[in-house]
Amino acid sequence: xxxxxxxxxxxxxxxxxxxxxxxxxxxxxxxxxxxxxxxxxxxxxxxxxxxxxxxxxxxxxxxxxxxxxxxxxxxxxxxxxxxxxxxxxxxxxxxxxxxxxxxxxxxxxxxxxxxxxxxxxxxxxxxxxxxxxxxxxxxxxxxxxxxxxxxxxxxxxxxxxxxxxxxxxxxxxxxxxxxxxxxxxxxxxxxxxxxxxxxxxxxxxxxxxxxxxxxxxxxxxxxxxxxxxxxxxxxxxxxxxxxxxxxxxxxxxxxxxxxxxxxxxxxxxxxxxxxxxxxxxxxxxxxxxxxxxxxxxxxxxxxxxxxxxxxxxxxxxxxxxxxxxxxxxxxxxxxxxxxxxxxxxxxxxxxxxxxxxxxxxxxxxxxxxxxxxxxxxxxxxxxxxxxxx
Numbered sequence: 109x110x111x112x113x114x115x116x117x118x119x120x121x122x123x124x125x126x127x128x129x130x131x132x133x134x135x136x137x138x139x140x141x142x143x144x145x146x147x148x149x150x151x152x153x154x155x156x157x158x159x160x161x162x163x164x165x166x167x168x169x170x171x172x173x174x175x176x177x178x179x180x181x182x183x184x185x186x187x188x189x190x191x192x193x194x195x196x197x198x199x200x201x202x203x204x205x206x207x208x209x210x211x212x213x214x215x216x217x218x219x220x221x222x223x224x225x226x227x228x229x230x231x232x233x234x235x236x237x238x239x240x241x242x243x244x245x246x247x248x249x250x251x252x253x254x255x256x257x258x259x260x261x262x263x264x265x266x267x268x269x270x271x272x273x274x275x276x277x278x279x280x281x282x283x284x285x286x287x288x289x290x291x292x293x294x295x296x297x298x299x300x301x302x303x304x305x306x307x308x309x310x311x312x313x314x315x316x317x318x319x320x321x322x323x324x325x326x327x328x329x330x331x332x333x334x335x336x337x338x339x340x341x342x343x344x345x346x347x348x349x350x351x352x353x354x355x356x357x358x359x360x361x362x363x364x365x366x367x368x369x370x371x372x373x374x375x376x377x378x379x380x381x382x383x384x385x386x387x388x389x390x391x392x393x394x395x396x397x398x399x400x401x402x403x404x405x406x407x408x409x410x411x412x413x414x415x416x417x418x419x420x421x422x423x424x425x426x427x428x429x430x431x432x433x434x435x436x437x438x439x440x441x442x443x444x445x446x447x448x449x450x451x452x453x454x455x456x457x458x459x460x461x462x463x464x465x466x467x468x469x470x471x472x473x474x475x476x477x478x479x480x481x482x483x484x485x486x487x488x489x490x491x492x493x494x495x496x497x
Contacts, residue, residue: 115156139469165453169333221281243281249291256423283305329357331361378437391428405424445481
């Protein structure tokens with residue numbers, strides 16, 4: 109058994125002052141105030157002083173970092189990405205594909221499934237890092253009009269047969285899928301993916317309001333990087349954004365880097381979706397944590413300069429880290445730290461139906477971060493063990 113104490117603990121919906129967190133075999137076994145319980149005999153205590161213990165962050169949309177892309181065919185890629193993620197408080201993540209030639213996508217799905225299954229069986233090299241929990245398939249079932257930088261020659265019309273090919277390559281490890289609901293046969297694919305437990309997310313879409321609502325009725329329950337790669341909101345033709353912002357069946361995520369969205373729009377979004385349906389993602393690329401230069405995103409390259417990733421002037425992912433996203437949300441939306449933390453932990457875990465992640469409660473996985481009062485990450489733990497730095 110391990111014992112941890114700090115100035116405060118966030119569950120994140122509740123707060124415990126001067127907590128005592130007990131962990132055994134990678135799970136939380138008790139949370140109490142230090143004044144109400146003694147540390148069990150022969151159990152060593154790790155005291156984080158005035159620090160804040162909070163649930164580990166969950167990133168549902170990340171393409172890479174540390175110079176590597178999740179679709180890279182190299183054994184060094186995921187370990188490097190996972191180590192950087194952990195340094196910034198992420199304990200679980202969904203490696204996210206980008207539209208690419210079919211054979212490249214299928215090979216990437218197979219490799220990612222291998223990596224997920226290997227981490228389930230063993231910790232591999234023994235180093236504690238962020239855990240891949242499932243795959244996010246972004247593209248190829250997206251709109252040509254709102255494709256962003258996804259290669260147009262590789263976009264495909266959605267069919268259940270094509271989805272089945274991706275599903276088989278990933279051996280059922282696809283946990284999230286971004287799709288444009290206005291495409292022909294999209295509702296059939298949405299319904300089938302939802303039936304298999306996939307979190308279907310509306311995005312890269314030029315849908316009008318009716319088409320978006322049809323997608324939601326078919327089983328979509330989330331929206332991808334809201335406002336970006338979507339038909340703009342119009343007061344007489346609200347489109348997909350009108351549906352995403354007003355339909356309570358739908359949660360939604362944003363890239364809160366101050367580049368993809370103006371801070372005023374972040375506040376508008378947070379006010380519209382509320383405390384439980386606001387989700388932070390990074391959409392980070394291989395350039396994250398690296399100096400300015402040229403980096404790979406899937407099968408193409410992006411230019412990075414002054415915190416922006418672009419291809420021919422179009423935004424192409426980000427260099428955002430989740431800890432920075434939390435601090436930005438708190439500042440832009442005028443939220444306190446617990447609410448901002450929930451948008452990076454409890455909310456994404458709930459959206460993706462990930463059990464025992466994103467919260468600190470008895471029985472949950474002991475994945476947590478230690479923050480200072482400003483929300484900066486001091487230390488990160490997975491299963492009660494500190495991540496390698």
